Amino acid sequence: MQTFNKAVAEQILRNEVDTRTLLSEYPEYKDEVLLEINAISSRGRSNLIQHSLRKYTSSATIAKNKIVKSGFNQTTINTFLPHIIKARFAIYLIEQLQFAVSSETSAGPVRFNLWDGFILQRLLFREKLVRKPVSLILFRVFWKLIINPKILMPLVNKQGIYCFYSKPLIKQLSALIGDRECLEIAAGDGTLTGFLNDNGTPCTATDDYSWAHYISYPAHVVRADAKTALNRYAPKVVICSWPVPGNPYEKHVFHSGSVEMYIVIGTRDPAITGDFDSYYNAKDFDMELNEELSRLILPPSEDNAVYIFTRK
Structure with missing residues (x-):
């Protein structure tokens, strides 16, 4: 179980730590969220958004109440703060998905939307366009979540990447x-x-x-x-x-x-x-x-x- 500093927990509960900082500091929870969202996505995209928001909002509310009522007991923080962090991740990712879908257009240069770019960068690259050996299990999970999979190779072909x-x-x-x-x-x-x-x-x-x-x-x-x-x-x-x-x-x-x-x-x-x-x-x-x-x-x-x- 991960141990959290009490002061950090208080900052997270007051939303004083932005989501991008949380993403970089607790990447293991980001991967858990992506796996959980993938499980929900099998019911369809509208259900993905509806069920995910309900699940994570409820989980975060319960976790926050538990921590506050315990007087920020260290064991309670360690047990329930991850639920709040994961809820922040999930809501952020869903917002990016909705933005990406609403901003799709046939005009202008072809490029990844934020959702696809976020997943593909984590899945295929060590950094920027530096490739890494790809986990076949993770690929099969996350590839189903990509909105525009057909544009991946045309975009990276321009950088000499063909597979x-x-x-x-x-x-x-x-x-x-x-x-x-x-x-x-x-x-x-x-x-x-x-x-x-x-x-x-x-x-x-x-x-x-x-x-x-x-x-x-x-x-x-x-x-x-x-x-x-x-x-x-x-x-x-x-x-x-x-x-x-x-x-x-x-x-x-x-x-x-x-x-x-x-x-x-x-x-x-x-x-x-x-x-x-x-x-x-x-x-x-x-x-x-x-x-x-x-x-x-x-x-x-x-x-x-x-x-x-x-x-x-």
Whole structure:
């Protein structure tokens, strides 16, 4: 049970602490509220607002009375103050939802409303547009609450982001790679390599920096085109995420004698990702479309694909 300072409790009861400050100081209660609102949302959006307001207003009123009548007893504060904090969170979130819905318009630039932006930032990013491995369980819960899910990818595509990686996907990719030398080509901002490294799978990210007008390349992404990188590192495993359609670099993977496995994260559509001519002409490799891994790419889509090429 969390312990609260009595003076802080008095300030919260007098509404002297703004909700944004509460959100930053007690994030664990924010996550609880989102889960609770999601449970209520299964009854429909009008019920979401009605039931949520009733639930949290009643809970906060009871909690406040308990604390005041106890003379701000420490145990009572610790037990009931979280109900008041969660009520503040819930009412704030519902206000943002109502504002977002009422302010939607077809005019002007496309952008996230406050509700969607709030959830997606917490769910997909560490900070700003820095991605994080996504909890598949939380994604399935909160994705249903997004008002405009279709605008997510068009907006982040402009920043060189073409998919999000779930935690189970990273774990299974690490298992596939094992302890073999791994190289990522056309790595962009090196997000995938970073996730693999954090998961205990050493991988080297490389890119020719040709997309510098879209992507900010971090220091850990080695500047090298695919052919140069393959010759320099002689990897046993190569990975590439969202290769450019009809690109000139994937063919070098299949001509590299060191490569035992090539993993491609992309789509089933040759117009969107991948050099499918090279895929079909890779006579020394068996090609597999791994449906299980494909389902671990986010957002979910029937077009998502993970291809695994294994040397015969």
